[in-house]
Amino acid sequence: MGIEAWYMDSSDEDQRKPHRLQPNQAVSLEELKQLGVCYWKLNADIYENDPALKQIREDQGYSYMDIITIKKDTLPNYEEKLKMFFEEHLHLDDEIRYILDGQAYFDVRDKKDQWIRIAMSKGDLITLPAGIYHRFTLDETNYTKAMRLFVGEPVWKAYNRPADEYEIRQKYVASLQGS
Template sequence: MTSIEAWFMDDSDEDHRMPHKLNPNEPVSLKELENIGVFYWKLDADIYETDPALEKIRKDRGYSYSDIITIDKDKLPNYEDKLKMFFEEHLHLDDEIRYILDGRAYFDVRDREDRWIRIAMTKGDLITLPAGIYHRFTLTETNYTQAMRLFVGEPVWKAYNRPADEFDIRQKYATDSSRACFFWVERDDSSSYMVVRLKRTLSWRYRAGSCCTRPSSCLSDSFKRPRYNRHTAALLFACRGEEREVIGLQGEEERPERPQK
């Protein structure tokens, strides 16, 4: 699969149609996008009306409704107002699915640390944003794109501007246990360590200790030991001040092999 281009954004207030890359650039991989629920396909937009690859995606994922929107000052009524609305940070109660048929555009999404990731969309790019993710949309300097909008069932156009944390779908997205990460933290005297589950996945650069996103392969055996004193507690770590759940505490004699970084 061709990888889409994405990167962490800077904090500049300049024209939001500019790339806004950091210096040096910090790219975001397709895998990292998938970890926050964003999925991507590269298709042939020239044959979108008869494309079997698109038809298969629609069938497999239940995208029964579609329409086409052209975002151009000469073709979209209330063009300026619509662009301002699209660029307001918001979420939807359903997935957002967009397929770029022509032109270019940006989708910006929040990662688990609330950092903006900019996703560059070009002709042939199909993307799905999960329900509950904060995001926004804008054109590039070309000021033009044409996109197919897809939905499961009847289209739902309602957007909820941030803050919208009261919705169940937002809470589910933010606390999805399938995106949790396990890692261990040694005490100063190296006599024991804590096995910790993050309540939300953080970027690798901010995790303390050694991490393992597949606990079944490195830590789960220790969970089954009779001597394991299982308990939970709220804990704040100095590294980021993020709340974590302490899964357990073990002594030196029970320490499993350290997971590789």
């Protein structure tokens, strides 16, 4: 079972709800790949010694790793952090997340600026390309534990939209022209 993704409705009801269009408009892995989003399914129960994860980290150069638990009683400033993660933004580096437990959503913009919601659950590893507008939220379970991976030192800076003047954004947009 791969990842599930769909186009979102424009309702401003609770961000943790699925927000599917009626009828649902699914988005395939192939369509996500055209936006530069990469996906792997791994066995999260063995993440500490998983040869598949080790291989991905070596191939991609993901030298830095930490683990964040997003849950009301473990994350300081939980509500503010969730609000911040849900602000539309981009990064100057790829964003790599591996869900070790629980569930969450990543929302990304397609070429026409429409929101696509990606449902993430245990074992899902995703990379969002530098320059893509995106946001993150928990689902209604209000819990996820995720590994954050980086090439080199971690950079946590988010550039909230509009950030079209950044070279990385322009490069990302240009990369979409070919696909």
